[in-house]
Amino acid sequence: MAADFARIMTQDRNWMVITGAGPGIMEAGNEGAGSERSFGVNIRLPFEADANPHVLPDRLLNFKYFFTRKLMFVKESHAFALFPGGFGTMDEAFEALTLIQTGKSQMAPVVLIESEGT
Incomplete structure (x- = not known):
């Protein structure tokens, strides 16, 4: 479902798509x-493993801290689509909403x- 959604949006x-x-x-x-x-x-x-192979090296940012990573998610996004996940997904959702x-x-x-x- 996530692949289909991303395909349609792009x-x-x-x-x-930012992930x-x-x-x-x-x-x-x-x-x-x-x-x-x-x-x-x-x-x-x-x-944790390295980034997935579908993200090109020149389109990948690596972060040491979660808060700077979340800031980049929110700063560069014009909409948010949240799929089922765990605590990290919930943390990112609440950060964006807040x-x-x-x-x-x-x-x-x-x-x-x-x-x-x-």
Whole structure:
């Protein structure tokens, strides 16, 4: 579902897709968008894999701290589509919502997408 959504957003809307550049849903988003329309904001963690192969090296930013990574997500985004995830996804969602609510970021659509079959 994430790959299809990203494909539609990049082809029909001519948008870029920004993900955390990791595996799973993030990789599906980058794969659907294609490497030319994907941008990655990666976090360097001791036991995590490198960025997924669908993000070109010149479209990948590596961060040491979560707060700077989240700031880049929000600063460069005009809309947010959040797919099911874990604590990191929830943290990023609440960060975006808080910055929008407090006027620290521009108004932007925030769409929560549920898993198929739920």
